[in-house]
Amino acid sequence: MSYCVNCGVELDKSLQACPLCNTPVINPRELEQKMVKSSFPKEKGQVETVKRKDLGLLLSVVLIAAGVTCGILNLFVFAGSAWSLLIIGACLIVWVLFIPIVIYTKLSAYSAILFDGIAIGVYLYLITLVTGNDTWFFELALPIVLLVFCIAELFTLCLKKLPVTFLTTTLYLFTATGILCVGLEMLIDRYLRSQIQLVWSAIVLTVCVIIDIALITMLSRARLRDAVRRRLHF
Secondary structure, three states: OEEOOOOOOEEOOOOOEOOOOOOEOOOHHHHHHHHHHOOOOOOOOOOOOOOHHHHHHHHHHHHHHHHHHHHHHHHHOOOOOOOHHHHHHHHHHHHHHOHHHHHOOOOOHHHHHHHHHHHHHHHHHHHHHHHOOOHHHHHHHHHHHHHHHHHHHHHHHHHHHOOOOHHHHHHHHHHHHHHHHHHHHHHHHHHHOOOOOOOHHHHHHHHHHHHHHHHHHHHHOHHHHHHHHHHHOO
16 A cells, blocks of 8 residues: 555555645655666766876976986985985986977987997996996996997888788897807907907807797798797787
8 A cells, every 4th residue: 555645545556646736746765776777877977088098298297306306305305415316316317208299290210229339328327327336337337338239220221111910029139149149248348358259159159040040931931920929929
């Protein structure tokens, strides 16, 4: 038995409204179900994506603030050594690394690698200002940075100008790895012992040469190349 919530008259189950005051008849359970369903939007909303320029501005402000704050602390509070140069250099490296990602996306890969090398070189030189010794920088660190820079530029050039597949990219990668390891050991030996003697890099170079020969063989034989692609699913 149900009654009108407005005038109290007895209602029949089939009625949709009170015959006396015309008040709608609503089942409390149906009202609860409607309220639960209406708690969430029927359509999924989409959050507006953050623009790269805004993200780049935020990143620049945070890095500049970190560098300036550390510099002020180093100047007026912790003045025992120039430790803030290391923080400033690290902020510079992070900022340069994010230039082609969020700040200037049209920057070429060659320019990005060049700026990365310059930033790393500047950071290493700042370390010499903190330690008071620059011999290791000019005789070891700077040549290594130049070596890595040249190999990275050549690797990028191969990817841009030569055919790019899984096999060719692997060939370029192992070739660059072998050259890099030989160059590193030569520079380290020249700095530490003033005598170049290849040991561990010769092993790495041998492995890389064997893999390169195998890759070149697969690339030169169409049937062998297709068979490898089918079996490796690339």
